Every structure is written in C-alpha cells, then in structure tokens.
Amino acid sequence: MAKNTYKQDQPTPVSRGNEPRPPRATSARPAPAETTAPRENRRASEAKAAPKVPRPSFKLPTFELGGMFAFVRDRRFQLFLGFFFLLGSLYLTIAFLSFLFTGHADQSVVAGLDRTPVKEAGQESGNWLGLVGAMVAQVFIYKGFGVAAFALIPIVFFLGYKIVFRRAGVSVSYVLALCVFIMGWLSVLLGYVVHSMQAPDADPALSHRLDFLSGGIGYEAALWLDSLIGWGTVLLLAFLLISFVVFFFNVTTLNLPRFGTEQEESNEAAPVPHNQFSQPSPRGNYATPATLEEEEKDFGMTVRSLRPTPAAAPPVTAQAFEDDDDSDDTDVPVVMSGSVASPAASVAPVAGAGLLAGAGAAVAGAALPLTVAPAAAAISAAGAAATVAAAGATAASKGPSFSIESAMDPEPVAVLPTRVPTPLSLADLADADAPLPASTSQQPSATNQQPTLQITKPNELDPAAGADMAVIADEDEDADAMPAVNYDPTLDLSRYQYPTLELLNDYGQAKAQVTKEELEANKDRIVETLGHYGINIASIKATIGPTVTLYEIVPDAGVRISKIKSLEDDIALSLAALGIRIIAPIPGKGTIGIEVPNTKKEMVSIRSVFSTEKFAHTEMDLPIAFGRTITNEVFVVDLAKMPHLLMAGATGQGKSVGLNVILASLLYKRHPAQLKFVLVDPKKVELSIFNKIERHFLAKLPDTEEAIITDTKKVVNTLNSLCMEMDRRYDLLKDAGCRNLKEYNRKFIERRLNPKKGHRYLPFIVLVIDELADLMMTAGKEVETPIARLAQLARAIGIHLIVATQRPSVNVITGIIKANFPCRISFKVTSKIDSRTILDAGGADQLVGQGDMLISQGSDIIRVQCAFIDTPEVDRLCDFVGEQQGYPDAYMLPEVVGESGGGNGDLEDMDPAQRDSMFEEAARVIVTHQQGSTSLLQRRLKLGYNRAGRLIDQLEHAGVVGPFEGSKAREVLIPDEYSLEQLLNTLPK
Numbered sequence: 001m002a003k004n005t006y007k008q009d010q011p012t013p014v015s016r017g018n019e020p021r022p023p024r025a026t027s028a029r030p031a032p033a034e035t036t037a038p039r040e041n042r043r044a045s046e047a048k049a050a051p052k053v054p055r056p057s058f059k060l061p062t063f064e065l066g067g068m069f070a071f072v073r074d075r076r077f078q079l080f081l082g083f084f085f086l087l088g089s090l091y092l093t094i095a096f097l098s099f100l101f102t103g104h105a106d107q108s109v110v111a112g113l114d115r116t117p118v119k120e121a122g123q124e125s126g127n128w129l130g131l132v133g134a135m136v137a138q139v140f141i142y143k144g145f146g147v148a149a150f151a152l153i154p155i156v157f158f159l160g161y162k163i164v165f166r167r168a169g170v171s172v173s174y175v176l177a178l179c180v181f182i183m184g185w186l187s188v189l190l191g192y193v194v195h196s197m198q199a200p201d202a203d204p205a206l207s208h209r210l211d212f213l214s215g216g217i218g219y220e221a222a223l224w225l226d227s228l229i230g231w232g233t234v235l236l237l238a239f240l241l242i243s244f245v246v247f248f249f250n251v252t253t254l255n256l257p258r259f260g261t262e263q264e265e266s267n268e269a270a271p272v273p274h275n276q277f278s279q280p281s282p283r284g285n286y287a288t289p290a291t292l293e294e295e296e297k298d299f300g301m302t303v304r305s306l307r308p309t310p311a312a313a314p315p316v317t318a319q320a321f322e323d324d325d326d327s328d329d330t331d332v333p334v335v336m337s338g339s340v341a342s343p344a345a346s347v348a349p350v351a352g353a354g355l356l357a358g359a360g361a362a363v364a365g366a367a368l369p370l371t372v373a374p375a376a377a378a379i380s381a382a383g384a385a386a387t388v389a390a391a392g393a394t395a396a397s398k399g400p401s402f403s404i405e406s407a408m409d410p411e412p413v414a415v416l417p418t419r420v421p422t423p424l425s426l427a428d429l430a431d432a433d434a435p436l437p438a439s440t441s442q443q444p445s446a447t448n449q450q451p452t453l454q455i456t457k458p459n460e461l462d463p464a465a466g467a468d469m470a471v472i473a474d475e476d477e478d479a480d481a482m483p484a485v486n487y488d489p490t491l492d493l494s495r496y497q498y499p500t501l502e503l504l505n506d507y508g509q510a511k512a513q514v515t516k517e518e519l520e521a522n523k524d525r526i527v528e529t530l531g532h533y534g535i536n537i538a539s540i541k542a543t544i545g546p547t548v549t550l551y552e553i554v555p556d557a558g559v560r561i562s563k564i565k566s567l568e569d570d571i572a573l574s575l576a577a578l579g580i581r582i583i584a585p586i587p588g589k590g591t592i593g594i595e596v597p598n599t600k601k602e603m604v605s606i607r608s609v610f611s612t613e614k615f616a617h618t619e620m621d622l623p624i625a626f627g628r629t630i631t632n633e634v635f636v637v638d639l640a641k642m643p644h645l646l647m648a649g650a651t652g653q654g655k656s657v658g659l660n661v662i663l664a665s666l667l668y669k670r671h672p673a674q675l676k677f678v679l680v681d682p683k684k685v686e687l688s689i690f691n692k693i694e695r696h697f698l699a700k701l702p703d704t705e706e707a708i709i710t711d712t713k714k715v716v717n718t719l720n721s722l723c724m725e726m727d728r729r730y731d732l733l734k735d736a737g738c739r740n741l742k743e744y745n746r747k748f749i750e751r752r753l754n755p756k757k758g759h760r761y762l763p764f765i766v767l768v769i770d771e772l773a774d775l776m777m778t779a780g781k782e783v784e785t786p787i788a789r790l791a792q793l794a795r796a797i798g799i800h801l802i803v804a805t806q807r808p809s810v811n812v813i814t815g816i817i818k819a820n821f822p823c824r825i826s827f828k829v830t831s832k833i834d835s836r837t838i839l840d841a842g843g844a845d846q847l848v849g850q851g852d853m854l855i856s857q858g859s860d861i862i863r864v865q866c867a868f869i870d871t872p873e874v875d876r877l878c879d880f881v882g883e884q885q886g887y888p889d890a891y892m893l894p895e896v897v898g899e900s901g902g903g904n905g906d907l908e909d910m911d912p913a914q915r916d917s918m919f920e921e922a923a924r925v926i927v928t929h930q931q932g933s934t935s936l937l938q939r940r941l942k943l944g945y946n947r948a949g950r951l952i953d954q955l956e957h958a959g960v961v962g963p964f965e966g967s968k969a970r971e972v973l974i975p976d977e978y979s980l981e982q983l984l985n986t987l988p989k
C-alpha cells in the first residue's frame with residue numbers, strides 16, 4: 001500500500017538519543033527564535049540540497065491565476081472598478097440623452113474629425129459631454145444599436161453596483177441577459193421599421209430623421225433579414241421574443257382563461273401564503289399548489305423560478321467571483337477558489353498537484369518531523385493530513401516509540417491525496433542535524449529505548465474537506481428530484497440568493513503552531529511523569545489539533561488504566577499547562593489519550609469550515625458545521641437528527657460565537673421557505689443582529705413588533721404558541737397519513753395534499769434560547785413545561801430547540817430538561833460539578849476556552865474547536881440576506897389566547913375551561929399566607945408576572961381577594977382554608 005510503503009521507505013528521522021538530555025526547565029520550552037535562526041537557515045539550505053521531490057508536470061491554474069490576478073481580490077481595486085462602472089453608467093446616460101437632442105448636428109462634427117482640429121470640433125459639438133460624449137453616443141447609438149443602446153446603461157450600472165455594494169438584491173446576470181436581448185431585438189425591430197419607412201413612397205426627410213432609432217447594426221441586420229426572408233422578419237422577431245420570454249421567465253404552462261364553472265373553480269384556488277397565518281404572498285398565485293386533479297384540469301400558467309436549475313448551472317469559481325463580482329448571482333452554490341477554467345478542469349489538476357506536492361511535503365517531513373504546519377489553510381484547506389511520519393525521531397533513547405500523526409488517518413502513514421502543497425516549509429521540517437538515512441525503522445533499537453517519535457501532520461488530508469471547494473448551499477434535494485409540475489416552496493422568493501463565502505473573513509493559510517520542541521518536551525514529560533509512578537509506556541503517538549495535541553499512549557502490558565486516570569492532576573502539573581484531559585481508554589482503541597493544549601492555538605475560521613466539501617455537499621436537513629475536531633476533521637452534525645441541543649459554558653468561553661456559528665451554518669444552507677428561527681435573547685444584544693432577516697427567516701407571534709424576543713414575559717407565550725404549532729402540525733401530519741415532516745412536505749410538494757384543507761408547506765422551526773437561566777429564574781415551570789414538551793414531541797414535526805445557558809446548575813438544567821436533550825455541548829465551565837451537570841461527565845472544566853468545546857451525543861464525547869465567526873461577518877451575512885426580497889412579514893406563529901386559557905370575567909359565568917389551571921392552587925396560597933400579592937404567587941408557584949397577575953384578577957372576581965390597592969397587597973377576603981374550600985366547591989367545575 002502506498003501509505004505503508006512510504007512509511008517504510010522514509011528516512012529515519014533525527015535521533016538525538018545519544019545527546020545528553022538538556023535540563024528539564026529548558027527542554028520544556030522551544031528555544032527562542034534568535035537562537036534557532038541559524039539552525040533554521042541551515043535547515044533551509046539543506047532542504048534545498050535534499051533530493052527533489054518530483055514536481056507535478058502540469059501547472060495549477062489556480063495558483064498561477066491567484067498570483068497574476070491577485071490584485072483582483074484587492075478590495076481597493078474592486079472599489080475602483082465598481083465606481084468606474086457606476087460613474088460610467090451616469091456618463092452614458094448623459095451622453096445618450098444629449099444625443100437625442102444634439103446627435104443630428106454632432107454627426108457632421110464627428111464625421112469631420114479627420115479634417116477639423118480637435119479643439120475646434122469640440123467647440124462645435126453640441127453634446128453635453130463634449131466631443132468625447134458625442135463620439136461615444138455616436139458609436140453606441142448611431143453606429144451601434146440606436147435607442148436600444150440605452151439598455152447598456154443598466155448593465156454598466158448594475159455591474160458597478162454589484163461590485164461596490166456586494167448586494168444580492170440585483171442579479172447582474174439577470175440584468176445582463178435581459179438588457180442584451182432588449183438591445184439586440186429592439187434595434188433589429190426598429191431597423192426593420194426604419195427600413196420599411198424608406199420605401200420609395202415614404203417621406204425621405206422623416207426616414208432620415210429616424211435613422212438613429214435602430215443604429216447601424218440594427219439597420220444592417222434588418223436589411224439582411226429583409227432581403228433573406230422579407231416579411232418573415234416580423235414573424236422571426238415575434239418568435240424570438242416568445243422564445244426569450246419562455247426561457248428567461250421559465251414559462252411552463254399558459255394561464256389562458258377558461259370558461260364556465262371550471263374557470264371559476266380554478267380562480268378560487270387560494271394563494272398559499274408564506275404560512276397559513278400570514279398574509280398571502282404577492283405572488284401567491286404562482287405558489288398555489290393544487291391537488292393533482294385540479295392541476296390536471298387546470299391549464300394555468302406557472303412562472304417558475306428564474307434561476308437555472310442546479311444541475312444546469314455551472315459551478316462558479318471564487319476567482320471568477322473576483323473577476324466578475326457576480327458569482328453570487330448564480331444559484332448554484334458551488335464556489336471554487338482557484339480556477340477560471342471549467343469546473344472539471346479545475347478540480348483534477350488541483351487534486352493531482354496537491355497529491356504530488358503533498359507527497360513532497362511528507363517526504364521532507366519524514367526526515368524532519370517535528371515542526372508541523374497546522375491544518376486548515378484555506379486552500380490546502382480541508383485537506384488532508386500531510387502525514388509526516390517520523391519514526392525514530394526520538395531523542396533520548398529509552399522507551400517506547402513516539403509518533404505524531406493525523407488522527408484523520410489512525411495509521412501514521414503518508415498517503416497524500418493532498419490537493420495543494422501544504423503550508424509546511426522544507427526548512428521547517430528539515431532537521432539539519434540529521435543526515436538523511438536510507439531507511440526508517442519504527443521499532444526502537446537496542447540502544448534507543450526511548451519512545452520513538454512518529455509525527456503525522458493532521459488535517460491536510462482531511463478527506464472530508466474539499467480543498468478550495470466552496471459550495472454555498474445545496475438546492476433542496478426534494479426539489480431536485482421533482483418533476484416540473486411539482487410545487488416549489490421556494491417560488492415566492494425564487495430569486496433568493498444563498499450567502500456566498502466572500503462574506504466571511506479569509507484568514508489565509510494557518511501557520512504552524514506546534515513546534516517539534518514543544519512536542520518532544522511534552523512527550524518527555526509525559527513519559528517521565530508516568531515513569532515516576534512506575535507506569536512504563538510502549539509507544540506514544542501525537543496528533544496535532546487546532547487547540548490541543550492528543551498524545552496516545554500504549555502502556556506496557558499489565559498497567560491499569562485507572563492508575564493513569566488518577567494521575568491526571570500530576571501530569572497536568574508536570575506539563576504546566578491547563579486543560580489536560582485524559583481519556584482512558586480512548587473509545588474503540590486500546591490506547592490512553594492525553595490531550596495537551598497547544599501553546600499557540602490555531603483559530604478555526606468559519607470560512608475554512610464552510611468551504612469544505614463535507615459541509616458544502618452535505619445532504620443533511622439542518623447541517624451545522626461546528627468546527628474541527630482534534631483530528632482536524634470538519635465536524636458537521638444534523639440538527640434535525642440531534643434533535644435538540646443544550647449548550648452551556650461559563651461567560652466568555654465562546655457560547656455566543658457558537659450560537660452564531662449554528663445560525664450561520666443554517667443560513668448558508670437553507671432557503672427562507674425551508675427554515676424559520678424563533679430567537680429568544682434575554683441579554684437583548686446577543687441576537688439582535690439577526691433582526692435584519694426578520695422577513696426571511698424569523699418567526700414571531702402575531703401583533704408583536706420585534707421578532708426577537710428579549711422580554712422574558714413574552715417567552716412563555718411564544719413557547720405556548722410553539723406548542724400549539726406543534727399540535728397543529730401533528731394534526732396535519734395525521735390527516736396526511738405521514739409520520740414526519742419530511743414525508744409530509746414531500747407529499748405536499750408532489751401536490752398530494754390539498755391546501756384548501758389547511759395543508760401547507762411546513763418549514764423547519766429552530767427555537768434558540770440564549771440564556772435559559774434567566775428564564776428559569778423568572779418564569780420557572782411556565783417555561784420548563786413547554787420546553788420539555790417541545791423537546792419530547794417536536795422532533796417529528798420539525799421543531800428543534802437550541803438552549804444555551806451560562807449556568808449549568810441543576811435548577812436551570814433540570815432533570816426533565818436534561819432528559820429531553822440527549823445532545824449537549826459544553827464550552828469551558830468553572831467546575832467539575834457543572835461539567836457533570838451538562839455532560840454527565842467531567843472534562844468541560846479542563847477545556848481551554850475560546851471555543852474549545854465538548855460535544856456529547858449519547859455516550860460519545862468529542863472535543864471540537866468551535867469555528868470562529870466575528871460579529872462583522874454575521875453582520876454582513878444578515879445584510880446579505882436581509883437586503884434581498886423577503887416575505888411581507890415574519891412567519892406568524894399561532895396566536896395564544898391567555899397563557900393557559902386564563903381570562904377575566906365573572907368566575908360564576910366563566911367557562912371553567914377558561915379558568916387558569918392553577919386557580920385553586922393560587923387561591924390556597926393566598927389564603928394560607930393571608931397575603932394577596934402577585935409576587936407571592938410568582939415565588940410560590942414559579943409563575944411569570946403575567947400569569948400571576950391574571951390569577952390575582954380571577955381571584956378577585958371569585959371574591960378571594962379584594963380590589964387593587966396601589967402598592968399595598970390586596971386584602972384577602974377569605975379568612976381560612978375551610979371557607980376557601982367551600983367557595984371553591986360552589987364554582988362550576
């Protein structure tokens with residue numbers, strides 16, 4: 001196997017086994033940069049002298065273009081170009097308008113330029129923009145396309161607009177196609193008209209004056225057509241127009257009027273609003289699904305999406321985006337950085353070259369294994385794990401073997417399907433002190449009993465990652481598979497454009513963070529520390545992740561695992577680093593893991609995660625790309641399958657960033673028709689940025705102004721409303737005979753459900769609560785119960801909960817909540833107890849913060865470095881979405897009448913069903929305490945203010961308490977519990 005062959009053939013890395021070991025204090029740290037510099041230089045020169053790795057025989061268009069046209073990415077250049085176009089459009093407008101008045105006179109001036117001095121001609125010219133204006137107008141209008149040349153102006157304008165403002169609302173390709181057609185078609189039509197007017201019997205003066213209408217090109221084309229097909233020209237033009245309309249507007253059926261009752265029936269078909277509670281969409285007719293029978297009868301016109309179908313549309317390269325700031329116009333979500341050539345052409349060479357280049361890096365690394373560049377470089381991206389196997393790189397000579405390897409590939413191997421050269425520099429990898437031996441042995445030699453060192457550079461070979469592939473969003477698979485008659489839920493916003501990667505910061509290629517010295521020092525210390533306790537190690541393998549390095553230890557036979565685990569604190573102390581986590585044993589492996597934080601963390605940018613193939617081409621319903629695992633694998637999970645998520649973490653440890661990553665992931669992959677968020681933000685500032693996408697992605701209660709709920713009192717209503725929505729959805733599913741949302745929506749899309757019977761396309765609803773602790777403090781059971789109910793039942797009908805809290809204490813994360821959230825995430829917490837509360841295991845207190853997190857899904861706990869998305873990036877993303885055409889309003893949740901059916905009015909007359917379910921309990925509390933106060937009810941019954949107030953009102957009507965007395969508590973009218981029971985017995989049940 002190539003992998004193993006490479007491993008065997010690679011040269012033995014430097015052995016420093018015979019060197020005296022430096023004192024611990026110094027060996028613990030990498031040498032200062034100055035002292036290592038000469039050595040680095042030597043490494044560089046040796047690396048140059050080292051046998052050359054065969055280079056790929058082809059060039060990567062990606063990189064050449066990247067170099068030559070790097071300036072295209074420069075925002076200043078883009079702005080320069082953008083404003084050039086914007087002002088150019090203004091210039092053309094003035095020049096063309098002026099031509100309408102002065103063009104006739106200017107013709108002779110322009111024509112006589114070769115005879116007249118320029119200055120003189122300029123003075124003679126009547127165009128408002130002088131001689132040049134006259135010439136430009138002459139070229140485009142008189143010689144070109146006549147008045148149809150005005151269609152050039154929107155093209156130039158939108159090009160500039162797009163480049164400068166990066167706005168998605170207007171599609172340049174759309175404008176381009178429309179304007180070019182209008183220009184060509186209209187000029188030929190006018191050419192034909194002008195030509196016809198030049199018939200012998202036509203008024204020559206008039207036809208001369210109208211010459212400019214068609215322009216030279218239009219006129220000549222019309223002449224040609226006339227001589228070839230005569231009157232057929234008109235038919236041809238009409239045919240072209242119809243064809244254009246059909247293809248451009250994707251007309252599939254004609255909505256011709258029908259006669260008699262059938263017509264009335266079809267006209268009755270109610271437009272399907274964005275949801276059943278909201279106003280019908282302005283384009284509702286197009287979106288109206290009908291039953292199949294109706295559809296068959298109906299000879300209606302459907303204007304389908306203007307977008308090209310995903311299959312038909314070519315992928316767009318990121319380079320192309322830079323060249324033409326319109327890549328986001330295409331609905332095809334693929335953006336590849338690199339090639340302007342065809343997509344197929346771009347991928348193959350990149351992969352191939354990467355393979356060889358990666359091999360090169362690995363060969364170099366084989367000799368000099370310890371400085372490993374971190375993964376995640378944007379282009380090498382996702383890459384893969386340049387495996388730098390370095391068996392025998394051990395220094396000291398006693399002990400087990402030590403290898404550092406990619407955890408992507410458990411074997412310390414060096415198969416290198418890497419797509420691009422890794423960011424490793426030969427100088428970094430080369431160890432000048434070591435000759436390049438002919439062969440490598442993984443086994444410790446007789447004299448070298450120290451653990452052998454194997455280094456596998458993680459991440460550059462991440463098979464899940466697609467190098468520079470950047471698919472922005474997949475089209476709905478259901479939609480893809482559907483025949484054309486199917487209902488398209490995205491039709492209301494058919495021009496919606498998925499966000500592009502360009503909205504996210506490009507942090508470039510990550511730099512090497514973990515040095516050979518650091519790895520060696522940690523290894524030595526682990527071996528030494530364990531040695532002090534009589535634990536001998538057979539081998540150590542190190543896997544470098546973005547935040548921590550995992551040292552996998554195989555202890556000598558007979559060593560008890562629990563013994564190692566009990567030494568956790570001692571090892572941590574000895575390594576002088578926080579955040580040591582010991583995994584004993586690593587599930588599925590017979591090894592023990594010790595995670596040691598890297599001295600320098602690598603930031604995992606959201607862009608590097610989104611640009612991976614794993615995320616780009618995911619078929620998950622609600623994919624969330626959290627970040628990278630210890631093995632640098634991109635960690636993508638499906639919220640729809642989780643199906644809910646509980647998040648905890650002390651303040652400042654990355655919770656808000658984590659929430660933003662979740663929201664951004666979903667925004668990148670779902671259409672507004674497919675997904676709605678209910679955002680609860682008691683902190684008021686964390687999620688307010690998402691206000692801009694209210695009309696696209698947010699859901700709210702009717703008659704509320706803000707879609708993002710910051711007032712805890714309103715949360716209860718919202719939760720109850722979601723419960724109602726859940727119940728309604730279950731009813732719909734039952735009626736449709738479906739077991740889950742996916743089945744239901746598929747049936748609806750296939751028009752097997754009648755909207756007249758209340759059926760509608762059901763988007764996923766994701767409820768995000770940013771601070772549960774706050775809600776539990778103020779509303780207690782009132783929020784706990786609906787949350788638990790939703791968590792228990794809502795999975796099948798597409799309502800998913802993401803609940804975050806700073807305080808993972810048991811009175812916030814109660815048993816009932818915990819039981820219903822099998823998937824939990826913990827950022828760093830302050831105590832082991834908190835860690836246990838959230839994860840049912842320790843470890844979260846040992847995290848290093850800044851997005852370092854543990855994800856527990858059932859019994860598995862995975863350590864992930866959360867991707868980083870900055871507020872300006874979220875801002876740009878929300879702007880991008882928010883500025884596009886949206887629905888008339890947010891998605892409306894069902895209205896809740898009273899929090900639990902409570903209302904006011906005389907209790908005698910009141911329907912008992914309308915009486916608050918806690919009425920009797922509240923009356924007893926009031927009477928027992930002889931204190932008619934709302935806050936007493938709130939405290940004792942853990943109710944929200946609204947509900948407690950309403951209960952007091954009902955108690956007043958029942959005669960339990962007296963009227964409102966300002967700041968004083970109400971008078972209690974029932975003296976004791978006995979009298980109360982009598983009163984309660986008289987109330988209708």
Ligand SMILES: Nc1ncnc2c1ncn2[C@@H]1O[C@H](COP(=O)(O)OP(=O)(O)OP(=O)(O)O)[C@@H](O)[C@H]1O
Nearest residue numbers: 650651652653654655656657658850851866867868
């Ligand atoms: N994934 C990450 N990568 C790198 N840095 C991060 C990451 N997540 C958070 N940080 C850093 O930590 C800081 C605090 O993060 P964040 O605001 O998400 O904390 P928080 O847990 O939400 O705090 P609070 O609960 O007080 O709002 C960020 O400003 C950022 O500098």
